[in-house]
Amino acid sequence: MEECGDIIPPEVLLSAYAQGVFPMAEEGELMWFSPVQRGVIPVDDRFHVPKGLRRALRQRPFEVRRDTVFEEVVRACADRDETWIDDRIVASYVKLFELGYAHSFECWDADGLQGGLYGVSLGRAFFGESMFSKRTDASKVALVGLVGWLREGGFELLDTQWMTDHLRQFGGYEVPRADYLKLLRGALSDLAVP
Numbered sequence: 001m002e003e004c005g006d007i008i009p010p011e012v013l014l015s016a017y018a019q020g021v022f023p024m025a026e027e028g029e030l031m032w033f034s035p036v037q038r039g040v041i042p043v044d045d046r047f048h049v050p051k052g053l054r055r056a057l058r059q060r061p062f063e064v065r066r067d068t069v070f071e072e073v074v075r076a077c078a079d080r081d082e083t084w085i086d087d088r089i090v091a092s093y094v095k096l097f098e099l100g101y102a103h104s105f106e107c108w109d110a111d112g113l114q115g116g117l118y119g120v121s122l123g124r125a126f127f128g129e130s131m132f133s134k135r136t137d138a139s140k141v142a143l144v145g146l147v148g149w150l151r152e153g154g155f156e157l158l159d160t161q162w163m164t165d166h167l168r169q170f171g172g173y174e175v176p177r178a179d180y181l182k183l184l185r186g187a188l189s190d191l192a193v194p
Helices: 010-018 051-058 070-078 087-096 138-152 177-187
Strands: 022-026 029-033 037-041 065-066 102-109 111-121 127-135 159-162 171-176
Touching: 010 022, 010 087, 010 111, 022 087, 029 127, 037 177, 065 138, 070 087, 070 102, 070 111, 070 127, 087 102, 087 111, 102 138, 111 138, 127 138, 138 159, 159 177, 171 177
Parallel strands: 127 159
Antiparallel strands: 022 029, 037 159, 037 171, 065 102, 102 111, 111 127
16 A cells, blocks of 8 residues: 555545555554454444443433544544554544545543544544543443444444443354455445545
């Protein structure tokens, strides 16, 4: 994949996503991935909110906002001992955000930003990139907010890249690359990709 300077050009990133490929930084090098088994969370009625989280949601512990502090969310996702989010990744996704292709979902309380997630929106597909949580359930509440927004917008695909136990509790599952690419083509069918 071609890249230049301090950011990955937006057209390169969007074209990569449209082909089922995404970048991660590893020890200063940009690596491109297309997993053999791809993680997906359903956005229809198969999306599962765990019982404990349903109880927490009734108490409204956070105000969920979208796109108010995108770069802060990305940097909070990167703030861990091992991360694949370097300055080039941050700058590249901030540029996608400025162009309207990237979004953040944020959980706020009286003490400020407590958790959230970010990803890329293309056609009727959303590619989840990373999430973080400073308080219990904050990233989970952000995910529920994201799925609500995806449903309202008629999205068909929520790509999580890889599957984790954390994501399985929401109904997440893995699909082989070939099946994923069919889902992706369907979600991008009305789109002219850069």
